[in-house]
Amino acid sequence: MFHSRLRVRVGPSMDKLVCITDKVNSGKAHDISSELFEGKVAINIKGFTNPSGKEHYAEYFDREDRKGITWSIQVQGRFLQPTSADDVMFGNTFDKRLKLPWGAGVALKFMKYVDPTLEHDLMSETKPWALSPLIATMPHFVHERIDDIRASPLLENRRSESSFPPSRSIGEDTSQLQFAIASSNSSSSTYLTPYSSNSTFVTPSPSLSVASSSSNLSSLPKMPGSLGVSSNNSLRLPLEKAHMKKNKKGRIFGRELDLRTTSERRSYFSSPQHRQEIVFGPEDLITTDFCYGYLQFKPTLALRISGGMTFDLMKYWDRHPVRFVCCKRKMPGDGERSDGQPTGDLYWIVSIETADESDVHQEDSTTGQGI
Numbered sequence: 001m002f003h004s005r006l007r008v009r010v011g012p013s014m015d016k017l018v019c020i021t022d023k024v025n026s027g028k029a030h031d032i033s034s035e036l037f038e039g040k041v042a043i044n045i046k047g048f049t050n051p052s053g054k055e056h057y058a059e060y061f062d063r064e065d066r067k068g069i070t071w072s073i074q075v076q077g078r079f080l081q082p083t084s085a086d087d088v089m090f091g092n093t094f095d096k097r098l099k100l101p102w103g104a105g106v107a108l109k110f111m112k113y114v115d116p117t118l119e120h121d122l123m124s125e126t127k128p129w130a131l132s133p134l135i136a137t138m139p140h141f142v143h144e145r146i147d148d149i150r151a152s153p154l155l156e157n158r159r160s161e162s163s164f165p166p167s168r169s170i171g172e173d174t175s176q177l178q179f180a181i182a183s184s185n186s187s188s189s190t191y192l193t194p195y196s197s198n199s200t201f202v203t204p205s206p207s208l209s210v211a212s213s214s215s216n217l218s219s220l221p222k223m224p225g226s227l228g229v230s231s232n233n234s235l236r237l238p239l240e241k242a243h244m245k246k247n248k249k250g251r252i253f254g255r256e257l258d259l260r261t262t263s264e265r266r267s268y269f270s271s272p273q274h275r276q277e278i279v280f281g282p283e284d285l286i287t288t289d290f291c292y293g294y295l296q297f298k299p300t301l302a303l304r305i306s307g308g309m310t311f312d313l314m315k316y317w318d319r320h321p322v323r324f325v326c327c328k329r330k331m332p333g334d335g336e337r338s339d340g341q342p343t344g345d346l347y348w349i350v351s352i353e354t355a356d357e358s359d360v361h362q363e364d365s366t367t368g369q370g371i
Contacts, residue, residue, distance in 0.1 A: 005049050005355040010041050013346050014339040024048050025058035029164050037347040039077015042165040046070040047297050051355035065169050072291035073324055073350055074165045079280045086275035087329040091131035093341055095320045098128050117270055127342040134326060136269040139262060140289035145176040170289040174265055178257040182279040324350040
């Protein structure tokens with residue numbers, strides 16, 4: 001009875017997942033906050049049927065640039081501890097052995113074609129997983145370098161007036177990503193900022209104008225940072241003004257990134273060395289939209305791949321969650337996590353699950369309260 005009805009839970013860790021089924025396809029985001037990550041997540045699923053059997057419509061899927069898309073996970077946020085882009089992973093984890101159908105090898109080859117940076121152990125007898133570096137796998141990625149907002153009332157006002165998810169589709173903008181490059185000739189990470197400490201987003205330094213003058217900005221929708229940054233979060237003190245560093249060949253870090261399209265970014269960051277040059281920290285506001293059309297949720301859960309092949313996943317799903325995670329890469333010396341996840345530290349989780357009768361009763365109770 002409930003096989004086609006879903007619920008969605010999100011949170012910063014396995015023990016802090018909350019149900020946001022009522023926000024799916026609503027254009028509303030859910031806040032996620034932990035000592036590692038602060039952000040918002042918004043979910044769209046085409047043909048989504050809630051536990052009560054009601055289908056929720058989403059304007060998102062009518063957009064010209066989202067034709068053919070069947071699901072979307074939009075996230076905007078900041079990693080609160082400096083972390084190499086090579087170690088920020090995104091993908092799926094599962095609770096038990098997968099019952100893979102005949103032809104699964106073809107599906108795995110398709111996945112590797114879609115994302116050459118994919119790493120996985122989907123044959124695991126205990127905790128299968130499939131993860132990729134976030135910076136290389138996301139189909140839509142926007143990076144904005146932010147300074148201490150107390151230095152600029154203009155920036156603070158702009159953020160408080162904007163909203164997430166945006167009314168226009170998230171696009172591609174890595175024009176400020178060069179300022180997240182860490183100096184390789186320093187014993188500690190040195191971060192570059194395109195703005196002086198008293199002129200954030202108002203008067204960029206002339207010598208650092210490459211970010212604001214990139215020709216691709218005129219053709220991309222502006223993605224205002226909509227994540228509020230308050231004075232009592234991790235940006236407690238003004239960011240120290242950083243200076244550009246030169247390597248032995250004299251190249252100035254932060255000058256040579258010119259990635260104008262998704263394919264250029266994904267190709268460039270298919271290299272572990274290039275990913276390791278980038279460090280995400282609390283000064284980096286990252287907005288992503290992980291959206292594709294190879295999963296369909298109506299009339300049944302199915303995987304569609306090129307060549308016309310379709311796998312009815314309901315025959316193999318076994319009711320355990322389809323879990324999307326953003327996490328830190330697990331290192332060889334890392335021990336087992338208490339929650340059993342085959343990952344490093346968790347930043348955020350989106351779990352899509354089959355609904356049961358308790359979900360129906362809970363939703364009916366919520367509806368009755370007029371929430």
